[in-house]
Structure formats: C-alpha cells, structure tokens
Amino acid sequence: MIAADLRIDHLRPEELAAAWRFATEPPAGSRIGDVRRGLVLVLRERRPAVLADLADGFVPLPPWLPRDRPLDAAALRRLRRERGATWALAAGADAVRRLDEAVAAAFDPAADLLACALPLAQAVREARLAGELLFSPSLLDDLPIPSVASVRSAFDLVLPDDRSALLYAFGAHGLSFGFIVEKRQGVVARVAGHDALGGIAVRGAHWKAAVPRILAEAGSRFAPPAVGVFADESVLRGIVFGSEGVALPRALATRDVIVDPLPAWLGVLLGLDTAAKAAGTARSLLRRFDPLGLADRLDVGRIAGEVQRRLGAENPLARVLGFDPLAVLSRLQQWREL
Amino acid sequence: MIAASLHYFRRRTDSVPEALAALRRLGADAVESPVPWSVHDDGRRVAFDDDGAHLVAFLEATAKAGLGAVLRLGPVVGADLTGLGLPRHVASDRELAARGPDGAARVVPLPPRWFLAPSYDSRTYRARSCAWIAAVAEVVRPFLAPGGPVRNVLIGDLWPFAGRSPVGSPDFNPDALAAWEAARDAAPPGERARMFGTAPADAPGDGGPAGILAGIGLGRFAERGYAAWLQALAGTAAAAWPAAGSPAPGGAGSSAALGTTLPAAGIFPPVGAGLIGRAFDAVGLDALAAPARPATLERALRLVAGTARRPLASFVAAGAPIWLPPASSSDPLHELRACLAAGLGGVVLSMGVGRDRWSGGLLDESLREHESAHRFRRLLHGLGRSSWLRGRRRPSAALLVPRDYVRGALAASAVLAGAPAAGLAAAFGFDPASALDHADESPGGGAWWRWLETAEAALQELGVPYDLVDDEGPAAIEAPLLLVPTLADAPRATLDRIRAQLARGAAVIVGPSTPCRELASGDNVPAGLPAPVAVPTAALLAAALGAAHSPPPAPRLERSVLLDDAGAAVGLALVNRSPRELPLGLALDGVEPSLSWSDLDEPGCAAAAGTVPPGSVRLLVPGARPKEAP
Known part of the structure; x- marks a missing residue:
C-alpha cells in the first residue's frame, strides 16, 4: 500500500507538531488517554522482572506486584492505572523471539510493507494466546485479522487509484495541519503538507472560505481529490476521541466538519453511524428517567442493523474487511473504562 | 567546519548553485551530502553524472561557490532513503546478509520497504562495499582538499548492526562463523577459555557469569569485525587517492580527513567509541536522539568529545525527521549549542535545504527561509567570526x-x-x-x-x-x-x-x-x-x-573555557543544570576576570547580559579587545 519511493514533502515542523499533538494528546474528558504514556513490563519466565515507563525510564516494580508467579491481566491493568499510563504491554524474551522469527519469515523483497507486516499481527495474536504477551487494555483481541487482499480491497474502495485524499484541521489562528495523500498504481505515492499547494492563506475562523481553493489547487497539483475532510480542530478532536456521542452528526450539520468530496462509501458509513449514535443518545436520555431499566433493553446494534436493513444499505468497509472500522473506533473510545 | 546539508540527488542540477549560495549567506562554509549507493548503482551500472545522480556536477558547483564539502559514503547513509541507501540488489541478497541462529536472514523492518541487514564479515559484502567505495573514491579524487572542496569524507554505517546489539544477536553468516572461529583459535588460552564459548550461540546463554563473559567476548569480536571492515573501506578509498597525486585524506600534505560516525545512544553505542577512535582521527557524532531523553544525547556528546582525537558533530538537527516525535524544546538551537559546548570541532546542520521525508531545516525546498533560520544564521556567523571551533575544552x-x-x-x-x-x-x-x-x-x-x-x-x-x-x-x-x-x-x-x-x-x-x-x-x-x-x-x-564543595557562583552550573593552541581563551560554555535561572554576572564570577564576554550569536560587541535559564546552554566569546598599535 506504500510505494517504495514514497515521497513525503512540504511538511512544516509546526504542522507536524500540531498533527502529533492531535494524535497523542486527547482533549480533557476523553476516554482515551495520552498515548505517549505507556508501560513496558519485561517478563522473565512469564514473571515480572523489569518495568520501563516511557516517560521516566526504568522504574522499580511496585511492592504489591508478585514476582514469583506469572503475570495476569488484572495485575497489568492495576499497574497501568496506578502509574497513570494509557497502555501497558508485558512481554518476555520468548515473545520477542517469536516476533523476531515472524519478521524474518514474513520478509519478501518483492512485497510491500502491508504484505510483510500483516503476518506479524497473527504472530502477535499467537503470542498473546500463548500467554507470552499481554496488553492492557485488551481492546482488539477478538478483532478478525483481515487478509492482505481484503485490506487492499478496502483501501482501493476508500481511495481509488489516481485520486487523492485530504485531511485538514483548523484552529483559532488558521491552519493547524493539512495532509494530502496521493495514490498511484495501488499504493500511496506521495504525502504532502499544505505548503505543497503553493501557499494558500487560511485566515482564522474563515477557513471554510478556503476549502474550494484548496480542493481546486489539490486537483491541479495532485491527482483529483476523492475525499476531503476539513474540520475545526477542537470539534474533530471531540469526534475522534469520543468525548461526546453525537459529535459527528452535529458537526456535519453545523458544517464544523466539511466532507467534500463525499464518496459514496463514506456517505453510507456516516449514515449508519449517525443512526447508531442517535440510538445511543436515545438510550442515554432514556436512562435519566428510567427506574425500570428499560433503556438497557434498547439494543443499539440491533437498531443500527434495522436502519441498515430498511435503507437497503450495507457497510461497504465491513463487507470487505470482515469488521466495521467505525465499531472499532467506538470501542477504542471506551479505552479508559477497560 | 560549519556545514549544512544539501542532498544533491534530491535536487535538479541547475538548482544546486542557487541553493549553495543561499547556504553560504546563512553562514555555512561547507555543504554536506550523503552519496547513497542506491542512487548511483541500479544493479547494472554505477553512474555519477546521470540525472538525479549528479555527484560530479554537485562537486563542481560546490568548488565554484567557494564552499567546502563533506561527503558521507556509507554504505548505509540513512537520509530517510528506502533501504537506508543500500541498493536493492544488496538489501535483498540473502547470501550476504547477517543471519540468525536458524540461518534466517536478519530483516530490518523499516518502512517503506523492509530490507536485509548485511553481514560485515561476509566476504561477498566486503567485496561489493569496497567496490562501491572504490568507484566513488575515483570520482571524488579530483575534488579533494586542498585543491578541491572535499574536506571530510565519512565512511561507515549510520547505525552499525542496523539497530541490533551484536552482543545479543550474533551473526551466523557462514563467513562470520568462520571469522569467529579464527578469532577464538588466535586468542591466548586464558582468554579463549573465558571469552569464547564453543559457539557464538553460547553467548550470552542464560545470563550466568560464563555466558556474560562469552557475551562480552562476542561483543569484542563483532565490534572489531566492524572496525576491520571500516578500515578495509578506508584502505580502498586511500588506495584510489594518492595515485592521482592527491595526498590521501588524513595523510601528510592533505587537509581532507577520512572519518567515521557514531549514533547517539548515550554510552551504549553499538560499536565502542574507543575502538573506532583508534582507527580514525575524525569521529562524528550523529547528534539525533529521542527528544524525551536529553541525557542520552549529552552522554553521547561527552563520550565522543572525550574519546576521539578529532570529534565532530556530523549531524545536528535543524528541523526534524518525520518519524520522530517533534522536540518539545522551545529552542531549536539547543542541540547545536550542546554540541558546541561539548567542544566538538565542527558541525553539520541537517537539513540546510529541506527535502523529501524531512520537516523543516534552514531553507525549504524552494529556498525560502524557515521561521528559525535567522537564529541559526546569527549563531553560524558568530562561529565564523570567532575561534570557537579551534578551541579545546580542558575538563577537570x-x-x-x-x-x-x-x-x-x-x-x-x-x-x-x-x-x-x-x-x-x-x-x-x-x-x-x-x-x-x-x-x-x-x-x-x-x-x-x-x-x-x-x-x-x-x-x-x-x-x-x-x-x-x-x-x-x-x-x-x-x-x-x-x-x-x-x-x-x-x-x-x-x-x-x-x-x-x-x-x-x-x-x-x-x-x-x-x-x-x-x-x-x-x-x-x-x-x-x-x-x-x-x-x-x-x-x-x-x-x-582541591576545590570547595559549594563554590560560587552556584552549584550545577558547568563552566567550560575553550582554549586555543596558544592557551588563550576563545570561548566559554555555560550549562545550567539547576532548576533556577542564574544571573549571568553570578555565572561569570571568577572566570578569566581579565576578559569581557559577549554572546557568540550576537552580531555586535556588546557585553553579554541577562541570565542563564534552567536547562539551557549559553555560549560566550571574549569581547572586542583594544586594537594593537601598528
């Protein structure tokens, strides 16, 4: 999916820093923590041996953590919560050896990154099932691992060949970050920052006025856009990090998020998601005056499925991948509760 | 040497002179570029004057611009290239790859394409890498200093052993095994018994005393193998040069130096600074470390400064690679100041001119100055005016x-x-x-x-x-x-x-x-x-x-005076490790009282004033002295 001669250019440091902040520092109230806060617990014969905190380096093991018996998921979760980490990983030399061997086995000089890396997901799962590797929270344990072909199909659906995709976020002072991704011959051939468009000025709150020009310029300098997401950064953070259930439908309605062009697959996906979110909101509201617990009988998934059936729409990505990526995002948004 | 990077192979030939002139205006006296094997060798022929691989034109333009040149020949030059600069026919050849105990080739899983780590002991790889160095040495020969612009030639890999420690991951390539057996047989009996097991797989074993000793022995063997390979490359280059009447770099009559580099990994680099410091006078530190670990960079700086005969900063970031978290420091010049404070005798700022797979630099791809460029310009011009880079620290x-x-x-x-x-x-x-x-x-x-x-x-x-x-x-x-x-x-x-x-x-x-x-x-x-x-x-x-425990001005303030060969002070580096802001007057108390000091990056002669903020490095040079009578 990535060209060997992938070109990444015109990324200003400020833009890169803003994107990094966006990805790693969730807004207050988010159920996803700061992903820079992580723990790596080194196991020796499955027992805790050494603890590394990404923020503080190697730190002593807490006294309550038993060194004389294999680590379990509950202890890892407690360790994570106690140190205020967003994620924790426990692994020993046997897991590292397994993954090392998987890397060697997966290498194919003619294959691209996806074809080499996807078999690693299976090796990770096997290591986890063998008890050599533990994650906390265990968010994606039961997610099916798609085949290389299905990921390629999904990618082709999302971004067809000789088309480009744009993701722009705007803050109070104008552009926070903007990325343009161009796909050629089945692979991402170029990723560029906003400067690649020749310096289109974006003024603070008036960013919506710049969208048509950005799209036109992207179309002339890159492959024609297939999808473009332009958003107020704080609203986009609220959507991605899930601090509010109905943030996406509302943002689309208020045009705090503009999707232009809107491809058919995304239209279907957004419609289904909106239906599911609406059902979820109804349940939340119902709970407030629901002493009999009726709200819990309101099955959000069933309602979304019913909407889907009645609309005659099918989630195209779920069909190709074997799972619904928006459902995965929803699950990730429950991070702190796991 | 005050160099800035410009990757000639990422620019059109006709845009190079303009870029060189812009770098010169910023205060650089030299330009640095990797010479990637993968760019010049497509597996069928090795070329240096093709479109996109115009090394010759680049060196001609550099000479014409009156700049020096620093060339990094690799073979693994990094530069965010696919395969880190190794050509595809090398990076995918299992025969010359380092191997694991099961015989599987060692893979380097870096995007956008994984590749195989070569074995430094593989005879095939040695022959091919020496052939590469011979080819490029031949092209560089007419451009060597003092007659030409090439002042420094750096050879060796960006990160030896491709991120693995040879102590934990011995190479089981048949040639490496044969070399290990030869080293074991040549070792004195006592050392053979303690530092070599019956096979490399015995080390480090289960971590018992014998396994650890064997691991240390394995590390010595592997590092010496790397150093021997480097010397083979250097010998190949030197062999090409005197024949044309150019003195060999580093040799008598030459002002070009042949050196190598080390990555910034604190005191745990994959190869000992001492070992390669014995093989080369010039050792460059690629001063790029994870921003969250400033102590790692500082230790690496001091290790190279204290160990090498001619320590350099062969890579100081201006801008950032896109694959590392952006630095949180508000001072984009902090790493450069830290290198200068450690007494490294030359700097390469990367990037001088922006490029693919890099964010920022002094100039963008269109040669417009980035936001922080004016601050770099002041410091670079200050370096050019002063004798800082000729000074040496005298650590206590x-x-x-x-x-x-x-x-x-x-x-x-x-x-x-x-x-x-x-x-x-x-x-x-x-x-x-x-x-x-x-x-x-x-x-x-x-x-x-x-x-x-x-x-x-x-x-x-x-x-x-x-x-x-x-x-x-x-x-x-x-x-x-x-x-x-x-x-x-x-x-x-x-x-x-x-x-x-x-x-x-x-x-x-x-x-x-x-x-x-x-x-x-x-x-x-x-x-x-x-x-x-x-x-x-x-x-x-x-x-x-023989010092007082809490001497004035304040503890946790390191003051290093740089002296030239005649013993005159040419610079003063202040490193404030205390959590407090220190008034400069207090920080200077008792340092060379006969001198007044001004900031290295201040264009005027005004005496330095203000404070030394916590965690910062401040560089001072002696102020203007009265003119001597004719």
Missing part, C-alpha cells in the same frame, strides 16, 4: 567508561528481554544497564552503572567540566581527576588507564569494588590500585580536586 575530570562493562550490560539485557531488546533500548535512550540489578557487582549486573551515574551526578552538582572517556580509546587523559567504575573483574584497558593516571600523579577514584582479576584472562591484578569508594559524593570529588 574524566569519567571512564569501561567498554567491556557496556558489553556486559548489553548481554545481560538481551538475556532479560530478548535479543533485539538491548539494541532497541539503547537506540531509544533507555540505558540498558539501568534495568539490571544495581546490587549485582558482576559484569552482567548494574552496580558499575549505578556508581557511574552517581559519580556523574556528583560532577554535575559540583559544576565541574567533565568528559566521558571510552577506556579503549586513543586519547591520553589530561584531566587532573579520573573516576573509574570498577568491579572485581576489570578490563585490561581500564586497568592500564588507571595505572597511567597514577603514574602521572593524577587523582584516581575507583569503585564500587576493588579490581582483583583481569576480565578477559582471569589473571590476578597486582596490588597498588586505589581503595574503592562505595559512593562517589560531590564532597569527595571536591576534596580530590
């Missing part, structure tokens, strides 16, 4: 780093967390030894590291200028105080350093244990070494230096 203390203990720590951490973990931990700034048992006084334990950290903290508390010195390095130690972490098993190089210091009457503090056995041979160590000190406190160090 040297902290010896026994390389065999480093190898022991890498071996123990590979046992603890898996073979690749040792190299990865070092690469990401997690000092592998800090994961080990601090009470364990064996070469596979963490007691020596705890002692070294304590000694370093005491030096920093005192504000004493100090260097780290690899015990296998070439340079004589001139500091009046030497601090040495020692265990019962001590490397011969460490013992030799202690004895040399004692012979010249310098103070030596060792600990936590008394050396009683030579590590490799197991021979007893004769008496006469100082008694060990369990905890090297600031008070103890102050007493050894």
